[in-house]
Amino acid sequence: MLLDLKQNIMTNNKMIVAEKTRNIGNFLVGRLLPFKEKRAVGPFVFIDHMGPTIMEKGQAFDVDQHPHIGLSTLTYLFEGEIHHKDSTGADMIITPGSVNFMTAGRGVTHTERTPKHLRNAAPYMIHGYQVWIALPKEKENIAPNFVHLEHSLLPKWKEDHLEFTLIAGEGYGKVSPLPVYSPLFMLDIKADADSKLEINGQLQGEIAIVIVHGSITVENEILEDGQMMISQTENECFISLDKGTRIMIFGGKPFPEQRYLYWNFVSSDKEVLEKAKNDWKNKLFDTVPEDHTYIEMP
Numbered sequence: 001m002l003l004d005l006k007q008n009i010m011t012n013n014k015m016i017v018a019e020k021t022r023n024i025g026n027f028l029v030g031r032l033l034p035f036k037e038k039r040a041v042g043p044f045v046f047i048d049h050m051g052p053t054i055m056e057k058g059q060a061f062d063v064d065q066h067p068h069i070g071l072s073t074l075t076y077l078f079e080g081e082i083h084h085k086d087s088t089g090a091d092m093i094i095t096p097g098s099v100n101f102m103t104a105g106r107g108v109t110h111t112e113r114t115p116k117h118l119r120n121a122a123p124y125m126i127h128g129y130q131v132w133i134a135l136p137k138e139k140e141n142i143a144p145n146f147v148h149l150e151h152s153l154l155p156k157w158k159e160d161h162l163e164f165t166l167i168a169g170e171g172y173g174k175v176s177p178l179p180v181y182s183p184l185f186m187l188d189i190k191a192d193a194d195s196k197l198e199i200n201g202q203l204q205g206e207i208a209i210v211i212v213h214g215s216i217t218v219e220n221e222i223l224e225d226g227q228m229m230i231s232q233t234e235n236e237c238f239i240s241l242d243k244g245t246r247i248m249i250f251g252g253k254p255f256p257e258q259r260y261l262y263w264n265f266v267s268s269d270k271e272v273l274e275k276a277k278n279d280w281k282n283k284l285f286d287t288v289p290e291d292h293t294y295i296e297m298p
Contacts, residue, residue, distance in 0.1 A: 041208040041230055042252030043182050045071070045259055045266055046132035049210075049226075052079065056123050060114040064293035067285050068104035069276045070140045070259075070266040072133045074186065075100040076167055078212070078246075080126030081118060086110035087286040090146035096128075097151030099167055101178055105135065107276065108144035109285050111293065129210075129248060131186070134259045137268050139181050149178055161193035162241070169252060172202045184252030191241040199237040205252040207231040214245025263297055 039045065055061065061082065075082065077096045084092050084100050087109045094100045102110060118124060135142070155166040155174040168178045169185040185203050191214070199207060208230045209216070215224045217240040223229055231237045241247065257268045265276045279285055280297050 039261075040134065040254065040259060041250065042206045042254055043134045043136075043184050044131055044208070044250055044252070045134045045261060047210070047228075047250075048130045050077075050126065050128050050130065052125055052127035054123050054125055055080070055114065055118070058120060060119055061112070061126060062114065063112040064295050065109050065111050065288050065291050066264055066295040067107060067109045067276070067280050068102075068132075068264045068266075069107050069272070070104060070135055070268075072101055072103040072135065072181070073110075073130060074133060074168060075112075075128065075130045076186075076188070077126070077128030080124055080128070081115050082126070082128075083113045083115040084110060085113075085288045085291065086144075086146060087288055088144050088146050089289060090148075092146075092148050094148070095151075097154075097165075099147075099149045099154070099178060101147045101149070101168075103135070103142070103145050103147075103181075105140070105142035105144045107279070107285050109287055111288055111291055131250065132266065133180070133182075133184065134255065134266050136182050136255065137257055140267060140269075140272070147179060153177055161191055161195045161243075162197060163190045163192065164188075170204075171249075182252065182255070184250070186250040187248065189241075189247050189249065191243060191245045193243050195241045195243075197239050197241060199231075199239075199249075203249070203251065206254060207237050207249065207251045209237070209239065210248040210250075212246040212248060214247075215242045216240060216245060216247065217242075 075094055076099055077094055079096055082094050084094060086102055092100060093115050155176060157164050165188040166174045166176045167186040167188060168176050168180055171185040171187055208228055210228045211223055211225055213225050215222055218229060259266055259268055260270055260273055262273045265273050267273050
C-alpha cells in the first residue's frame with residue numbers, strides 16, 4: 001500500500017484536503033472523502049480518484065463482485081473505459097464524459113472491469129472519479145436500479161473562458177437529467193485561459209472543489225492537483241483558475257441524520273449495517289448474472 005498523507009489545513013472559511021493514494025494491484029486510487037474532520041459534503045460521503053494510470057498491454061483493471069447498500073455510486077471518466085455489471089442486470093461500458101449511476105437502495109452487487117476489447121490492446125490511459133451519494137433516510141431501502149447517461153445529454157455551456165458540464169443535480173440555473181434523490185450538484189469545469197469563478201448564489205449547500213489538474217487560487221492560497229477545498233460557508237466561494245485547469249465541484253444540502261459507513265455500506269441505522277454485514281457473509285445478496293467472484297468483507 002502506498003500512502004501520501006498530508007495534514008489537512010483549516011482556515012476561517014475553508015478546509016484544504018490532500019489526496020491519500022493507495023495501490024490496488026496495478027491501479028492507483030486516490031481517496032479524498034471521508035476523513036476525520038469531515039465525513040460528508042452535502043449527501044456525498046465518499047470520493048475516489050481513479051488514476052491517471054497508463055494500462056499497459058495485457059494489464060487489466062478488475063474489481064470483483066462486491067455489495068452496496070444505502071447509496072448511489074456515480075462514475076465519471078475523463079479517459080479510458082470501464083465495464084460495469086450489476087445484480088439489476090445492468091451491463092454497460094462507461095466512456096469518457098458519460099455517467100454511470102447505480103442506486104443500491106436495500107442492496108446491490110456489481111463488478112468493474114477493463115472491457116474485453118482493451119485487454120490486449122495498445123497501452124491506454126484511465127482517469128476519472130467515483131463518488132458515493134448517500135440516500136435520504138426514507139429512500140435507503142428502495143429497490144436497486146441503474147441509469148446511464150451519454151455525454152450529449154448533460155447540460156453544457158460556456159461563460160467567458162470557462163467550459164461547464166453539469167453532471168448531476170442543479171446549478172447555475174441548469175438541471176441535469178440524471179435522476180437523483182436529494183438536492184445536490186456535481187460539475188466538471190475547464191478553463192481555457194486564466195479565469196475567475198463566482199459560486200455565490202449559483203449552488204445551494206455545502207461546496208467542495210477538487211483540482212483534477214492545474215491550479216486554483218483562493219484567498220491568496222494556491223491549490224494544485226490532488227487537493228480538495230471545502231467551503232465552510234454554504235453557497236459562497238470565489239476562486240481564480242489558471243489556464244488549462246480542470247476542476248470538479250460537488251456538494252449540496254446535508255442530511256439531518258448522521259450517516260454511518262462500514263466498508264461498502266452506508267446507512268443512518270447501525271442495525272441495518274450489521275444486517276448487511278451478515279447478509280454478505282452468508283451470501284444472501286442478489287448476484288451479478290453469470291459471475292461467481294466474491295470479495296470477502298474485511
